[in-house]
Amino acid sequence: MSEITEAAVIPDSKLARAITEYIRDTETDLLFNHSSRVYQFGTMAGVRRGLTFDRELLYAGAMFHDIGLMPGHGSQHERFEVDGAHAARDFLRSHGISEADAYTVWTAIALHTTPGVPQHMHPVVALVTAGVEMDVLGLTYDEYSDAEREAVVKPCWSRRRPRRRTSRCASERTRRAHAHGPAGCDPGDVATHVGPVIDAEAKQRSMRRSSRAPRLICSPPPC
Numbered sequence: 001m002s003e004i005t006e007a008a009v010i011p012d013s014k015l016a017r018a019i020t021e022y023i024r025d026t027e028t029d030l031l032f033n034h035s036s037r038v039y040q041f042g043t044m045a046g047v048r049r050g051l052t053f054d055r056e057l058l059y060a061g062a063m064f065h066d067i068g069l070m071p072g073h074g075s076q077h078e079r080f081e082v083d084g085a086h087a088a089r090d091f092l093r094s095h096g097i098s099e100a101d102a103y104t105v106w107t108a109i110a111l112h113t114t115p116g117v118p119q120h121m122h123p124v125v126a127l128v129t130a131g132v133e134m135d136v137l138g139l140t141y142d143e144y145s146d147a148e149r150e151a152v153v154k155p156c157w158s159r160r161r162p163r164r165r166t167s168r169c170a171s172e173r174t175r176r177a178h179a180h181g182p183a184g185c186d187p188g189d190v191a192t193h194v195g196p197v198i199d200a201e202a203k204q205r206s207m208r209r210s211s212r213a214p215r216l217i218c219s220p221p222p223c
Helices: 003-007 014-026 029-049 055-064 080-094 099-110 123-137 146-159 163-180 187-194 196-209
Strands: none
Touching: 003 029, 003 146, 014 029, 014 055, 029 055, 029 123, 029 146, 055 080, 055 099, 055 123, 080 099, 099 123
């Protein structure tokens, strides 16, 4: 196992196990698998960039980043990113994590659909967004070897959800983002804002159709 791939292993700690259990019990398989990949792609990006970061905090940010889409965790007046950030902060506080670390995770989740900002912030903030951008948009697809991508993606191939559930999730994400957020923060707006994203998405779709490349994500882009 390469140093990069080995770095993507989920932390074996009491907090990480509690996070895994909570998210598995709360989210759909689709979102659980997506969030796991966000962590793994994020950690590999961090190692590749030479960043020093807390893997438990990154895991918390990755696993909670879409929980605001789930019943009981979303509000009528906040963006789903903020609802998810609140849920993560409360969970971490209940497990004795410091206010400063809980706020770092809050920030990572709240900003994970905001382009051009997270990469200039705390490594945990930057890497949650990096993981999302890789798993949903494939922006850094060429930075990973086939073996690295397969090591992240292959475990969830056999647990794919029907497309209908994915469509409902995407529709809810879009509805709430447009209802509560400014232009430029919805993933669809992000693609328009950053420009090269459009080409990256087209390239990713082409790679998925090609027999030479493994499918990047287990289902159509989640929230």
